[in-house]
Amino acid sequence: MIELSERALDSLPPHVRVPRFDRRSLRAGIVHIGVGNFHRVHQALVIDDCLEERGNEGWAICGVGIVPGEAGRAKAATYRKQDYLYTVTEFAADGSARVRVVGAMINYLHAPGDPEAVLLRMSSPDTRIVSLTITEGGYDRDKVLAEHDPNGVPRTAFDFIVEALERRRNAGFPPFTVMSCDNLRSNGDTTRAIVLALARATNPGLADWIEREGAFPNSMVDRIAPRVSADDRRMVNGFSGIEDAVPAICEVYTNWVMEDRFCNGRPPFKRFGVTMRDDVALFESIKGRLSNAAHMMLCYPAVLLGYRLINEAMGDHRLVKLLRDFWRIDAIPLVTPPAGVSPHDFTEQVIERFANKGINDQVLRVAHDGASKIMVFHSKTISQLIAGGGALDREAFMLACFARYLFGRDGRGQSFPVDEPQLSEEDWTLARSRDPLAVLRLHPFRDLHLAESGAFRQAFARFSQAIAEKGVSRVLDELVA
Template structure:
């Protein structure tokens, strides 16, 4: 089946016109990765079938050099792609996604990106730029101005390089044209992600253009939101099997679990899609939802990732079949985290945790452990440390937390698993200056490493003793043998 056939099939399934001329881009989304294409696009794709919602198409923006292959693939298909949802029972469902009407690569065409942000049609600028993409210092919570791109943009407003420079340029163009306000909607896994986005963009813009900072304060809103859908990386082998299963030729397919959730604070200055028609939940306060999700799902993923990887597992579902890893994760959720997670209204916390374990074990999704290991520098301060500080203050059992951090150190330092297999680490925010904390033979130096330098872990004697013991034991016996002694 040709790409044109794929396009025709998509159009037939959605009963829309082939050229989608009646679909307007009311949303500019920055960071068109797999999660966005399985989550926000999934909801919006269902919604824009409604004739009253055709003003909410999405223009995707990519800003990184590494984005080029995906951009080219999507441009070749006019933004269309397939999404396959995979249930734990082995049921697969194909969705043809039509809501991504445009895709722009900022490195190639920066002015078009700025013009789309500035367009009167654009009412929402949404973001999936990863936890670390907001450029906030985990130690003091302030915006970091020392990045070379940021320094360049502060000196030259006309040549944006980062997400901050591009959005500032687009907002400045809106301000000068007298265009109405806009909402910046973070869809990243951060506690109070809208508040974080507001602080990051406000800090940058205040330093770059004080007049624009005044306009932003009056004309831009930053809702908080909670997003949830397990979405693996799609590699070359996945593209082959997805196309074979679905009998199509798609150069940019995505697959994910069938579970999906999106909770958003209803704070949109320029209007919004009626996403509630397709299952999105709007609320005045997302705090309880995001705290539950970050503390249980995201934290559990991080706690599982390094011990499982060191034990030789490369698929999450296979790791969950190991009775020791399964119990370790269950105990982490039930003993360590549950006392600090109030359930949102109408939520059964025990059922939520049980469902999480089932989702992790979903063989049809078969998520990659390496994906969970990615960017621990950004994950530990957000997912693990807030509750760990409560545990330290309350004198709770610290052995699972100490073991998890010892496993993270071992993963970064030795780059060899229990079976002797070597691997590459993926830490995009790891700097040369960080290596001394990792390479030191004194394990306590690691507790001063970037993810932990805003804590006092290194002075908590009970924690340090456990952590030092586990560092030595993992090196001597391997992660799995040490885990068995913990249980």
């Protein structure tokens, strides 16, 4: 096994693709906050390809981690030891794989350990884009504003963005484009609203400048990037012949659609696979309401049935039927697809992607932060079904399964970890109370007013009682019959 480093690139096995550019000539034009698996197999690969073209040397990435504590420091140390290189192994549905070393990231800063270094990098005129993958829950505007301390050290990604933009304004530099790459409807508009609210709370003049000069393009991003377990790491490292402490795994499929709205230049994205269009909202809708929503529809009954891998759950014909019924009856009639996109073909591709055995995508990875994800990917469908008198069975069944999932035990009596960072202590007390409608009253779901909808309340109560009496398996049988 060859330890991954800059000096080892010339000695790697021939089946491994290595960076085809001189990393010593690169400059960090992009600061990316939240270097998780998704960024590393999505945006970073586009930039890696871009850097192979002469003239793009100024678009390398400086990663920024905002996770505090030992875990955040260890991640920074690992990247530094590997010269900020890592491997990506892409698995096709037929089981074939290809591996590459990604060299687009040339530095990595740990914000809690050295916030000033992050601010200096973001306020440098070399930085022209600040991008984000901080997960859906990181865009809670009320929480961001509540955590902000104008006289303290920046804590959230938005604290760093606003402080860096203020320094740039004071120095006479133009703003950078803020580019959200998270699974969020209107992610650019949402980011813009939070940044402006935070800036206006401390400096109205700064907010006016950002509003006038800045840019926040909306984008749709799509690729499955599971967590990498210790077994996964040994497997992909064995395949590559490289000792990589932080390898990434993904499917072959990838998609990125983005508005061409930048204020300080951008890489030639279109030449490297990014679709630049004005109708991003339509792509967001079909992806979020058909693909991401199907992930949520699948994962909660799946975990209660004892499945731990998405591809194993897709071997249960009842769960596949549940998804097909959700699409055909509930979601597709409410979605307007972009020109040239067939919802039927799209959902058939989703079936194939979810069934990919190569990536071992974890059910609990998908279930994580469900209170936020359900609102992002199901709220519009639920609201439209209620308003239009549509069938509520599948949405009510999903939420009844989510309610059982919160107890962390499946139908076989096996326990599993529950990770719901958006639920407060008050929410947890309510969720575990004797109130049969408790989940409908949780704070993250407050805007849906589900407990006040007679039709939804009745459907949810019916499924909750049936699951308690018969178990998820029998209820699923009846639902898809």
